[in-house]
Amino acid sequence: MIIVHYLNHTLQANGHVAVAVDLACAQAALGHQVYLVSGRGDFDDVLVRNGVTKIDVPDARGLFPLRMLTMARSLLPVMRRIRPDIVNAHMVTAAIAARLVAWTSGYKLVTTVHNSFDRQAPLMRVGDRVIAVSKSVYDEMRGFGVAASKLRIVHNGTIGGARRPAVPVQRTTLSRPAIATVCGLHPRKGVDHLIDAFAIVHRQCPAAHLYIVGDGPFRTAYEQRAADSGAGASIHFTGHVGDPREVLAEVDIFALASLREPFGLVVSEAREMGCALVTTDVDGLPEAVGGADHGILVPPADPAAMAAALLSLINDPALLARYRAASSADTEGLTVAVMAKSTLDVYDEIIS
Template sequence: MRILHVLNHTQRLNGHVHAAVDLACAQAAQGHEVFVASGGGDFDGLLHEKGIKTFTVDHNRKVLNLLKAEVRLLQALRKSRAEVVHAHMMTSAVLAFPISKLIGVPLITTVHNEFEKSATLMGLGKRVIAVSDVVAASMRRRGVAASKLAVVLNGTIGSARSEGRSEVPAALHKPSIVFVGGLHPRKGLPDLLQAVDILYQSSPNFHLYIVGDGPFRQDYELMASQLKCAPAVTFIGPAKDPYPYMLGADIFVLPSHADPAPLVLSEAREAACAVVGTKVDGIPQLLEQGEAGILVPPKDPNALAQTLQQLIETPDQIELWKQRSQYRIDYLTIDRVARDTMQVYLSALSRQTAATTANRDQPNTTG
């Protein structure tokens, strides 16, 4: 199948970009002809390496620029002869909708950030992919027909981004607690800082490592410096590859207030961390409803501190939850994501076209 992905850019440190790049590379590896139209960025080199052609379509939201973007996207669609267009963010969906109608190619959209009001516009797709069950339910409440919706849970294991990464665990003070994520309020880092401050009163031997960057980094660093637990907290800053920190971690914590289906949980489970996450949005689904990680209430530093204390003071429990992180781990592979996504594509095509495409894409097993 010929597939054209449309997204704002291909810069690192953005979850929906990582998910789209992972999917595009997996589809190319499965034998599909894949194209990406975006404003460009860090991952273009990887896309080219995997045989994916890129088109530059600037998504800047100025009227004149958007008109130019429409023309460029139309040219990309014609040059690629794509059979489906897959948009990953609101601006991409709005740009792709009229062009896909004009050419007669189905538009697929993926809702990565349903907490944004603009996510309703992702309903423009002929099929709408939700990255978790909670996201699908939210889109139904916004008026998107259930018949258009399909859930494809995020997964990262085996992604092209992980090729060649270091498998050497970072040297961390034990027992270690690691957070990886953007430093903004939605990720709930102040709750984690308050929780470890409580924990520090009775169990001061742990160390918390905060990996990531964002607009609130200085605020959070100031907050941490004023807490009693300050000696036990280290801000690592942005890391091109945070995986070694997960490999070195005893406990991985994601204290989010809102998180549709965070890729970092797939990575933390792959690294065999004992995982603690808040019971919001797609986190329970990614942790198998508590079978593969401990779920705590959001915005509750006391409950989080109690959970961390139980783990820190009972090393056997850390080992148990490291083992439990591997429960159904195969479901989090990018190959599964690509296969499930292909079924959504086929459902959007006419019955005759879908049958022709499916037969054409079958591997040749004759000698």
């Protein structure tokens, strides 16, 4: 099968990019002819090393309609040359551009919805099949009027992907008990609520430390909130880390306070590393966690509930050990291999 993955870019610290790169590499390893077409990126060496042909197209800038047309014009000669069976588009502008060009090459278009909360997400309906990364995303797309006959669920997988070694090549030394979150520093991730929750935890357990892994436009504001919380000396901002598992491998509890989260790639990374899980009960997070048997789910925007869950684990070593063991159990569905097979099944369905 000739497969094209099409994205606006392949820059690090973007979940949809991580999924597309791992997916392309896994499909190439299965013997398919795989291309990744995008603007600027950070994974070219990984793709080439794993048998994926990377094709650069110019970055598209400007308003949505202009950006879409620019991308379609750049994509047209590439598709005429490759003549793929499947184009898998991972973002809205890429999906629309790929639909505009499809008539010239006759390929089938699959769109993968990574962020159903984006206001343009309903436009992903242009695919011949629409992959939702969780049941939550599936339900949201159905609410937008996308036909059930088009929609398929394929959970994101990160375990065993080509982007990273099988285990972290190094581990970060942390002060314990160690709580960590890994996320972009912007309001959707609820970092302010997590800082407030940790301030409660710290008053009862001064030895605890919180590690905030990631970067983003609100970092300065969150650093100030941490400083004002009374627990600032125990809250550490690491910035972006290329392989978060280097931190997670030494963490006792992984916490995610997101207000919206279609699936949560980092949850599978935390599970791979055997962290106890405390996350908000929103969107696809219960699916990524594996339900209440595998982690503690709390209401969003509720620092008191988050703090109570964290303290229940810190204060009870046996409970912490039980949740750490539960976290790393039943993770087969979070592997790149399973994601690749399930995605290929979708491709086969529309080709046949």
